[in-house]
Amino acid sequence: METIIETIHVNKAYNDQVTALADVNFAVGKGEFVALLGRSGSGKSTLLNILGGLDAPTSGEVHIGGRRVDFSDRKALIALRRGSIGFVFQSFNLIPALTAQENVEYPLLFNYRDRAARAKRAADLLSLVGLADRAHHYPREMSGGEQQRVAIARALVGDPLIVLADEPTGNLDSRTRDGIFELMRQVNRERETTFLLVTHERELGRRTDRTIELLDGSVVS
């Protein structure tokens, strides 16, 4: 299986005092659905941000799609986020001033696709997440679960290699949570998009291909 994410001796320290990540080594294959588990403060978000090029490691190498990420090249990091990565955050993911449809289109604005193509693609993805009829609703008019579905559609709109989801179900009740989880699973199977899902719910972890567990910044399993 083709390796799509690889970290080699990744360390991240804040102000030489807090060690958020200590010698993290792992690989994720193309199309895998991986859960990233660990207690609060174990470094899950830090790791995700580094993989998405939002943050830079103190030392170590990150390879995405077979290419080493140059954290000193800001343009390359922006290109990485535009072309290869889709982000989903825990909550309040969406731009309040924009409708569901516009939120999904938003990343493409920075990719400079033509307007009609953008609208078409956004509409397709809204259908995929089951919200075609809510296209013109604003985030405040939607439930938390619906908002997260829109966020997933937005993460997928640029056709990324990898979706990095940081506790996307953290603020949802268990039934909604399962719905969102199944949606991601379905996308993962149908499109072979690689998913790295941060959660601290072991029960969800059991329903993924594989789990990676962090403890105090190190991979323990």
Add this chain to the structure above:
Amino acid sequence: MIARLVEYLVVSARQVTRKRMRVFLTALGIAIGVAAVVGTVSLGEGIRYQAVEAIKEQSDLTLIEATADIRGGAIQFITPAKIDELDAIPHAAASSAVVREAYATKRQTYLEVVGIDPGGIENVIRPKYLKGEPLATGSRQAVLGHDIAETLQRYEGVRLGDTIPILVRRYDENGMPVDEEVDFTLVGVLQERDDAFDQVMLIDRGVAQELRGDDTTFDGVLIRIDSPDAVFAVVDDVKTLGLTAEGAFQQIESVNRLMDVVVLILAFFAGVSLIVGALMIVNTMVMSVFERTREIGITMAIGASPGDVVHLILAECLYIGLIGGVLGDLLGVAFSGVINTFGRPFIVAQLGDTFSTFSDGDITLITPELLVIGMTIAIALSLVSGLYPALKASHLNPVTAIRTGV
């Protein structure tokens, strides 16, 4: 590039319409500054317009005189060749070369003398005669301007038909001045013109040249221009020939020079209120960026570059500027109307005698250019004010913005 700008404007329009009240109030801040500038400048422009109109009405604008000038250390003489070139200037309807002399009466009244071809008087000066008749070519006759005629009559008892003994200064072979007495007959007196010709004694050019002992050089060329609108174009053409132009148009030039300064000072003081408007934009946008810290972080996470963020924020400012500009122009027109209504009686009382046109015209003038300037100020100011908030937003660290932002 333009297409992308439009895209940013579409997205920013959504942000702006979400906070209508705040955007409106901020735009109003800019609008008040723009209105102050538009209103006060319209007063300056109105007064300028009225003053220029008054000059046009009261003086003989289309008559100018081209005279010799020193250019690059060399005097440009009025030669026959130059006269031909002057005649060829578009809109120069008629011209006549003149010689200028200073004579005096026996009782020492100074006489400014213009020697001109009698045909030129009729075609170029186009005088109206109060009494008497035009000069006859080749004879020692004089036509007096209104004021000098009055002076001579009052102090020397000179009347139409009288012979006036006049002292003409000449120089002998040793360069010593010799005053020769020459008799001129007063054949005509001109009506009042409110220009330099009121003080002038007109004589036949041939006679003047003969008395001077030189019939090859001229001191100037009087030019009649066919339309008041062409005056400044002809003046420019005269200047390109290396000559100087004089005439009533110079009054307009000095009014314009004066009003340029007045308008600039008015605009400057009115413009101070723009600073308040600019600070309001800075405040509104800094607040807006702060409130949307997390949103901006997420925008960057999903692929926006710092440059994209700058453009998005500036596009929002552009809306504030557009709204401020439109409101400002509208308020400015209203303000100008108020100045006109309440300020006019005062101005008419002060200047009504000097500028008769004030009593039946507006003292303020709104030109399309002024409205465009108002709009431009608003937009430019909003973009400049937005720069700091926009750069602040683009320098946010997405990780901390997402972690800590609301």
